[in-house]
Structures are given as structure tokens and as C-alpha cells.
Amino acid sequence: xxxxxxxxxxxxxxxxxxxxxxxxxxxxxxxxxxxxxxxxxxxxxxxxxxxxxxxxxxxxxxxxxxxxxxxxxxxxxxxxxxxxxxxxxxxxxxxxxxxxxxxxxxxxxxxxxxxxxxxxxxxxxxxxxxxxxxxxxxxxxxxxxxxxxxxxxxxxxxxxxxxxxxxxxxxxxxxxxxxxxxxxxxxxxxxxxxxxxxxxxxxxxxxxxxxxxxxxxxxxxxxxxxxxxxxxxxxxxxxxxxxxxxxxxxxxxxxxxxxxxxxxxxxxxxxxxxx
Numbered sequence: 222x223x224x225x226x227x228x229x230x231x232x233x234x235x236x237x238x239x240x241x242x243x244x245x246x247x248x249x250x251x252x253x254x255x256x257x258x259x260x261x262x263x264x265x266x267x268x269x270x271x272x273x274x275x276x277x278x279x280x281x282x283x284x285x286x287x288x289x290x291x292x293x294x295x296x297x298x299x300x301x302x303x304x305x306x307x308x309x310x311x312x313x314x315x316x317x318x319x320x321x322x323x324x325x326x327x328x329x330x331x332x333x334x335x336x337x338x339x340x341x342x343x344x345x346x347x348x349x350x351x352x353x354x355x356x357x358x359x360x361x362x363x364x365x366x367x368x369x370x371x372x373x374x375x376x377x378x379x380x381x382x383x384x385x386x387x388x389x390x391x392x393x394x395x396x397x398x399x400x401x402x403x404x405x406x407x408x409x410x411x412x413x414x415x416x417x418x419x420x421x422x423x424x425x426x427x428x429x430x431x432x433x434x435x436x437x438x439x440x441x442x443x444x445x446x447x448x449x450x451x452x453x454x455x456x457x458x459x460x461x462x463x464x465x466x467x468x469x470x471x472x473x474x475x476x477x478x479x480x481x482x483x484x485x486x487x488x489x490x491x492x493x494x495x496x
Contacts, residue, residue, distance in 0.1 A: 226280070226409070227280070227408050228412075230280040230409065230412040230413040230416065231276075231412045231413060231415055231419070233276045233279065233416065234275075234276035234277075234413035234417035234418075235272070235416040235417055235419055235420030236272075237271060237276060238268045238271070238273070238420040238421055239268075239272075239420045241267065242264055242268035242420075242424070242430070245262075245268060246262055248264065251263040251264050255388075255431060256386070256387065257428065259428050261428060262429070262430050262431070263302075263430075263431055264430060265421050265425060265430035265432050265436055266298065266301065266302060266305060266432050266433040266435030266439075267302055267436075268421065269298075269418060269421050269435075269439060269440060270294055270295060270297075270299075270301075270302075270435055270438075270439035270440075271295070271298070272416075272417030272420065273413060273414035273417040273440055273443050274291055274293075274298070274414075274439060274443060275291070275413070276413020276414065276416060276417060277291075277294060277409075277410050277411070277447075278294075279413060280409030280410055280412055281410055282406075283353075283354055285352075285354050286351060286354060286410065286450060288350045289346075289348070289350040289351045289446050290410060290443060290446055292343050292350065293346075293347035293374055293439075293442040293446045294414075294442055295439070296339060296340070296342070296343030296346070297340045297378050297438040297439050297442040298439035298442075299435075300338075300343075301336055301382070301433065301436070301438035301439065302433070302434070303332055303335060303336065304333055304336040305433040305434050305435055306332075307332045308331075308332045308333060308434075340375050340438055343375075343442065344370075344371040344373075344374035344375035344442065344445070345367070345371040347371070347374055347442075347446055348367045348369075348370030348371040348373075348449060349367050349371075351370055351446070351449055352366055362454075365454060366453075366454055369449075369454055369457035369458055369461055370449040370457055372457070373445050373448055373452075373460045374442055374445035374449055375442070376445065376464030376465065376468065377398075377444055377448065377464060378438045378441040378445060379441070379468060380441060380464055380467055380468065381437045381441030382438050383467075383468070383471050385432050385433070385434075385436070386476070387477065387494070388426050388427075388494050388495070389422060389492075389493060390480075391436075391437045391440065391441075392419075392422050392440070393489060393492070395414070395415070395418055395440050395441070396418070398444050398448075399411040399414070399415050399447070402447050402451060403415065405451060406450075406451065407447040407450050407451040410446060410447040410450060411444065411447045414440060414443045414444065418440060426493045426494050426495070427495065
């Protein structure tokens with residue numbers, strides 16, 4: 222891939238995301254209050270999902286990889302957007318995976334549970350599509366590969382959702398994850414999503430928009446696709462173990478507090494944000 226193509230994909234991702242954001246920005250149903258009490262719009266979420274997924278698909282090296290990007294990005298974004306829209310209603314409120322399962326035992330299907338199932342299904346489908354680029358592994362090898370890949374994609378989507386608690390945080394984390402991928406074989410899959418995220422970042426830092434579950438899940442899932450496409454079973458297993466560890470830690474430790482107590486992370490997190 223030439224140097225010009227990643228730049229073209231990043232530009233396309235940014236332009237698509239910005240166009241979608243302009244089209245959705247005025248919707249009153251998307252107005253929310255952020256952590257500081259400021260009015261913001263959730264329009265950045267679907268805008269990022271569409272811009273990132275379509276540009277990732279355009280940069281994929283094969284039809285299966287393009288399909289994986291579309292399924293993971295748009296599927297995760299769609300169920301995340303559903304949770305953004307209705308998750309604040311009393312009948313949908315529950316905390317953590319255990320809380321959603323508890324609600325299900327009580328006969329309630331929360332939007333969070335729909336999101337968990339939807340992200341998982343999208344991740345499984347995307348991983349199965351990626352497996353088409355790895356023939357000759359046998360049924361068992363393919364099944365293991367697909368399961369690990371699905372775990373990486375869904376786990377990355379969930380991790381970025383957990384990080385999206387302050388303006389710009391999820392996008393900055395995505396840039397750090399994508400940086401080593403941008404110079405390797407998976408660069409076509411990450412250039413567009415990085416461009417789309419960069420197109421949204423000024424508004425996110427300025428507290429004019431919020432990624433919400435739609436944007437954070439989609440961005441994370443697409444980075445997960447790139448990670449899964451770049452790694453074999455051992456690499457996927459290592460990534461999945463790390464993601465599982467971070468997810469488990471989030472149930473006990475506040476990422477925001479950890480960042481606040483770590484000088485380097487605190488400075489990166491605050492970079493460009495309003496005082």
C-alpha cells in the first residue's frame with residue numbers, strides 16, 4: 222500500500238464523519254448532559270461509527286476483511302446507539318454485566334443486555350469473516366481462531382466504552398492502540414477510523430458532542446478487527462487475556478482515578494481539554 226492511500230482513507234473517514242455529524246447535530250432527541258453539566262449531543266457516536274466503518278472497509282485488503290469492518294463497526298455502533306437512546310429510562314437501568322443478568326432474571330431485558338448481545342454477535346460474525354482469509358486451519362483450528370477473534374473484537378469494543386468517561390479520552394486511547402498498527406499490514410483497516418476519530422476530536426474535546434456507546438463501541442470494535450487481523454491464535458489469546466483483565470479491574474477500580482493519580486496519563490488525558 223502506498224503512502225498516499227492511508228492519508229486518503231483517513232481524509233475520507235474524517236469527511237464522512239463530519240458530514241454525518243452535521244446532519245445529526247440538531248436532533249433534539251440526541252441532547253444529553255455531560256459529566257460537567259454541559260449540554261452536548263450524542264450525534265458524534267453514529268457519525269463516528271459510519272465514517273470509521275465505511276473507510277475501514279474501503280481500506281481492507283480483501284472482501285472478507287471489508288465485511289468484517291462493516292459488521293463490527295456498524296453492528297456495534299447500532300446496538301450502542303440503541304442503548305444511548307433508551308438506556309436512561311428506569312426500566313433499562315442496571316450496573317455492570319451482573320446487573321443486566323439480574324434484570325433478566327427478574328424478567329426485564331435491558332438495553333445494556335441488548336448491547337452486550339449485539340456487540341458479541343457482531344464480533345463473532347466479523348471474526349468468522351476474517352477466518353476466510355486464513356484457509357487450511359481445519360475445523361478445530363478455525364473454531365478456536367474465530368472464538369478468540371470474537372473475544373478480541375468484543376473486548377476492545379467494551380474497553381473503549383469503559384474509557385469514554387471524559388472528553389477525548391477514548392479517541393486518544395484509540396490513537397495509542399492504532400499507532401503501531403498504522404505502520405504494518407493492518408494499516409488500511411486503521412487509517413480510516415483514525416481519520417474519522419480525528420474529525421470528531423475537536424468537538425469532543427470542546428464538550429460540544431459525546432461519543433456515547435455508539436461511537437466508543439464502534440471505534441473499539443474496528444480497532445479490535447485490525448488487532449485480530451494482525452495476530453494469530455497466540456497473539457489473540459494474549460490480547461484477550463489482557464482485555465479480560467482490564468475489564469475485570471474496571472469492576473473494582475475507577476479508570477478515571479487511576480489516570481488522575483498517574484502523572485503521564487493525567488497529562489495526556491487533559492491535553493486539549495477545556496479547563
